[in-house]
Amino acid sequence: MNFEDVSLTALRVFRAVAEHGTFTAAAASLGYTQSAVSRQVATIERAAGTQLLQRRREGVRLTAAGLTVLRHATVVLHEIEATARELSGLPPAAGTVRLGWIPSAGAVLLPRALTELSRTDPGLRVVSREGTTPVLVRALRAGSLDLVLLGSAPPFRSPDTETPPLVVETLAERSLRLAVPASHPLARGDFVDVADLRGQRWIAGPSSGEDRLMGVWPGLDERSEIAHTARDWLAKLHLVAAGLGLTTVSAALTPAAPDGVRILPVRGGPQEQRRLLLARLDRPSAQPVARVAAALRAAALDTT
Amino acid sequence: MNFEDVSLTALRVFRAVAEHGTFTAAAASLGYTQSAVSRQVATIERAAGTQLLQRRREGVRLTAAGLTVLRHATVVLHEIEATARELSGLPPAAGTVRLGWIPSAGAVLLPRALTELSRTDPGLRVVSREGTTPVLVRALRAGSLDLVLLGSAPPFRSPDTETPPLVVETLAERSLRLAVPASHPLARGDFVDVADLRGQRWIAGPSSGEDRLMGVWPGLDERSEIAHTARDWLAKLHLVAAGLGLTTVSAALTPAAPDGVRILPVRGGPQEQRRLLLARLDRPSAQPVARVAAALRAAALDTT
DNA sequence: GAAGTTCATGACGATTACGCATAGCAGATG
DNA sequence: CATCTGCTATGCGTAATCGTCATGAACTTC
Incomplete structure (x- = not known):
């Protein structure tokens, strides 16, 4: 079986697994059983001809090939979703930015940045969600978030060690x-x-x-x-x-x-010292994403 | 049924139909029966919620929605193929340019340009094929060619009237x-x-x-x-x-x-007067494509 | 060692996708 | 006017696929 024979379902399942970190959680998020997820992953791995996931007791970890597949899968699925939107007559919805944040960024920085944004860029829509560092990083890599606010403590290791590395920027050091x-x-x-x-x-x-x-x-x-x-x-x-x-x-x-x-x-x-980080994928950011990043940067300076 | 439920098979079939202009020819190119193609097209149209093809006696013509779907489908399928290549360890194969030409460009311009290219850009691989104007234009739109050499006679109408329009450049007027x-x-x-x-x-x-x-x-x-x-x-x-x-x-x-x-x-x-045209999609061209275009341009000047 | 994780797998039913054969339709040709 | 030759659509039967259920195996934690 060739990889070109994968199904979109398999790609979606794979993306969900990459995002949630376990078959079971991915299954729950998709409304499937864990069994179905296991089969789909087995199928896509057979199609790829390699292991895409390292099974570990606490969940799964993507292999190098898995990261490759994930990178392409996010593009493919995004394209399909964009097609669906266009066909239903909606605008390209390119104005929405998806932001993830750790709880300690939610009380001060986030409301300040969003308030300022709604003044300066009223057309911009930001949807955000809270999460822990690993959850947010996985969601970023799986393409379901555009920007992620993270914390870091000495020795200030990178939030993940995968390739390609995330683009990480220090917003503040406190x-x-x-x-x-x-x-x-x-x-x-x-x-x-x-x-x-x-x-x-x-x-x-x-x-x-x-x-x-x-x-x-x-x-x-x-x-x-x-x-x-x-x-x-x-x-x-x-x-x-x-x-x-x-x-x-x-x-x-x-x-x-x-x-x-x-x-x-x-x-x-x-x-x-503790750092507040802003992370994104290494792809070129769309312009609305850059605006939100700028607003977060400004808000972080503001609260000095 | 939602468009997000389309299958990659349906997208491939649709692309083949767009490229070949009839269900029957598309079926032949895919090794399917015409019946299978008809069903897949019906399925994808049901998923899209609109007609994607105008059935006419001499074949089919894409509707506006059909062009939208085609545009996204080529991206999706290209991405899948790129994944397959990467997984099998091959280089991204970004160095290959697919060129289409009408017969009257094949005897002089094409060999000159390719000879020159093999001297100046030995790493560049060009695969080319001959065809008639409508065949080449469809193949260009369907994403199976990167560049197309066409001829044009007065009143020098555009090679097709679809949107988005092709990027057309006059290489020579003789x-x-x-x-x-x-x-x-x-x-x-x-x-x-x-x-x-x-x-x-x-x-x-x-x-x-x-x-x-x-x-x-x-x-x-x-x-x-x-x-x-x-x-x-x-x-x-x-x-x-x-x-x-x-x-x-x-x-x-x-x-x-x-x-x-x-x-x-x-x-x-x-x-x-007769013009020799170079046509491409309105997407930004990859660098190797630009090199080939430049070589064709130079060869056209050379033969003045 | 019992309970609670994790992922894997055999059995089963429902759905889907294909080829074959045939129908319908429109223009070209004699 | 009948026929032929393109084109697409569709009823039917078969074979493959997909998801659930139930169960199993490996492992951590208490």
Whole structure:
């Protein structure tokens, strides 16, 4: 079987798998069973004559050939969708930009950039969605997002190691700060000393994988007590406001801190920097995408 | 049924129909029966929700929607083929240019341009094929040719009236000439007077459609005797050499005239001009295509 | 070692796609 | 006017394909 005999269905299934990272999730997103996905992937791999996916316990990873297929598949499927749109008389819909963002970019940068955009480019339509870094990166590679806002911590590795590499731009570099209840003794000054952080109670992020101490000040070698874990920033900050613990927060979130929470720098330890990244594919960006990127860049400068 | 549900097979069939102009010819080129083609076209039209082809007695003609679909289909199919090539480890094969030409461009211009190209761009591969104007234009639109050499006579209408229009460039404008046997009384001078053309025997081209007098000097209102009809230039010119008749020929063919044939201008009538055109789609041309176009342009100037 | 992931696969029913044969239609030809 | 020769459309039977269900195998986590 030749690759030219693949079906569009197989390409769609493959794209969904690439985007969601597992057969099961892809199946759910398509309304198929996992079995159907498995067969379609087997078929397309037979057609390609090579493995396109490395099966690993936690899901799949694209091989080099898989990336090649994905690159072409996104073009093909996009073209089909564009044909359908044109035939139904709709405009080319080239004005819509799809943006992905991590939660910590959603409270300040995103609304500012979008507000500004709606003033300067009222014709531009932006649809956005939140997600974790791996989810957003996969969606970007699968062609279902045009731009992605990501975070990065030292040693500032690239968000993925695939080829071709993503085009990544640093929008801002901010120091990591501490969210402290206004009523807390530590909140009296304009900064906190790292020595005072031992023995505090912490509100951590969801313990996902390696960086399981997200939310706890880095480098505290003593066993820190994690009192609560939460993913949502509003919840985290209100837990802090209620005096239930401390948490780390990017300086960029300062303007969004609710009453009862102070965002303070920490002195005495190594500089803890966090970067906000804007990533896209290495294809030439359409003009509306470039406008949104520019607005995000401007908004990031604004919040300095 | 939505257009997004079309199959690649349907797109391929549709492209073949657009290229060959009839269901039957498309079926033959694909190794299908006419029945299968008819069904696939019906399916894709149902998916598109509109007629894509006007059925006429002599074949089909694309509607506006049909052109839209064709445009996208060529992209999609090209992308699939590129994927197949990449997966089999071959280079992107971006160095191959597909050129179409009408017979009168094949004897002089084509070999000159290709010889020159093989000297200046040895890495460039050109595959070419001969065809009639409508066949070549359809093949160009269907994406199976990159460049097409065409002829044009007054009133120099565009080779087709579809949208988007083809990008057409005039490579040369030559006067129409007369091929005369060297032994013929008319061959004594350096030109022929139009008055002497009455009552001659002619070697015409195949009587296809409107321009059924191709080969006979235009404007001879009397009934001219067509002694032979031939499509092939070598045959035509050797029929002339054997004294079996006269025929018209573009001045560009002069260097290719065999012994026993003189190519002479005709005086006394209106100027009969013929243009050699180079046509391509309105998409931006890849660099190798531009090289070939440049070589053709240069060769056309050379043969002035 | 039990439970919960992951992907793979045999069996089955519904759909689809093809070729064959034939019908319908319009212009050319005698 | 009848026939012939292009063209496309369609009824029918067969063979391949696709998706679900149910189950299995490999592996991590508790």
